[in-house]
Amino acid sequence: MSRLTLEDLTLAQGGRTVLEHISGTFEDGAITALVGANGAGKSTLIQAIMGLLSPLSGQVHCSMPKERRAWLPQQLALDLTFPMSVEELMLTGRWPTHGTFKRYGPDDYRHMHGVMQRLGLSGLAHRPLGELSGGQRQRALLGRTLMQEAELLLLDEPFANVDTHTVELLCGTLRDIANAGATVIVVLHDMEQLARLADCVMLLAGGHAQWVEPETLLERHHAPARRHAHAQAPFISLNLPDVPPCSTY
Numbered sequence: 001m002s003r004l005t006l007e008d009l010t011l012a013q014g015g016r017t018v019l020e021h022i023s024g025t026f027e028d029g030a031i032t033a034l035v036g037a038n039g040a041g042k043s044t045l046i047q048a049i050m051g052l053l054s055p056l057s058g059q060v061h062c063s064m065p066k067e068r069r070a071w072l073p074q075q076l077a078l079d080l081t082f083p084m085s086v087e088e089l090m091l092t093g094r095w096p097t098h099g100t101f102k103r104y105g106p107d108d109y110r111h112m113h114g115v116m117q118r119l120g121l122s123g124l125a126h127r128p129l130g131e132l133s134g135g136q137r138q139r140a141l142l143g144r145t146l147m148q149e150a151e152l153l154l155l156d157e158p159f160a161n162v163d164t165h166t167v168e169l170l171c172g173t174l175r176d177i178a179n180a181g182a183t184v185i186v187v188l189h190d191m192e193q194l195a196r197l198a199d200c201v202m203l204l205a206g207g208h209a210q211w212v213e214p215e216t217l218l219e220r221h222h223a224p225a226r227r228h229a230h231a232q233a234p235f236i237s238l239n240l241p242d243v244p245p246c247s248t249y
């Protein structure tokens with residue numbers, strides 16, 4: 001089953017077309033890796049899926065309610081001078097359903113404490129966001145989406161600048177979120193993480209999208225590495241002219 005479909009989307013930024021004829025269906029419960037070089041249009045596509053950017057043509061069909069859609073932007077895009085604690089950030093996850101000015105009830109706090117425990121944040125509830133490490137901050141941001149009970153989760157490079165323990169925790173939590181039926185789309189640059197997480201891959205290049213199986217991408221990536229054993233690159237190679245399309249799309 002799918003609650004998110006892209007139909008022949010053309011998207012522009014600043015009057016310039018960035019992506020053309022983008023189509024595809026995102027299955028419930030699947031994790032899709034969104035892959036592409038800098039400037040390929042990954043954030044642009046995310047903005048369109050979130051309803052923050054109107055397409056020039058085509059449509060995003062999304063049947064998840066707006067309050068159940070969550071977007072984790074790149075960490076660099078966040079204002080860390082904003083005076084907010086981990087607990088306050090987590091509780092903002094309740095705003096879409098709960099409203100900004102209503103008092104939080106015992107259920108909200110119970111849920112929050114469970115999420116904090118799961119993400120190893122229990123000792124950091126009152127720490128200002130500006131005093132967190134990259135990994136702690138990313139856990140707090142994911143915690144916010146768990147508070148929101150997101151059914152559509154879009155993450156832009158969630159593993160950038162985070163420690164290995166946090167990568168483990170985030171990967172496990174994202175899989176749990178998907179197993180619970182959510183649609184998860186993650187912008188990834190790292191092959192190891194792609195191998196571990198992705199059920200399918202949407203590759204953006206030259207203004208177009210191609211659906212590929214993760215295994216195909218990994219085989220292509222590792223083939224040159226076998227020939228040049230000392231030159232194995234950790235990041236995704238995007239020179240993939242003949243990648244066959246993903247069979248499920």
Ligand SMILES: Nc1ncnc2c1ncn2[C@@H]1O[C@H](COP(=O)(O)OP(=O)(O)OP(=O)(O)O)[C@@H](O)[C@H]1O
Nearest residue numbers: 013014015018036037038039040041042043044045
């Ligand atoms: N607000 C904007 N106004 C004008 N052009 C923009 C704007 N935002 C993005 N662009 C341009 O649109 C293109 C796609 O940008 P986008 O941020 O979607 O790429 P990306 O794949 O997410 O890149 P990165 O990996 O660097 O985050 C780029 O050429 C970028 O310069």
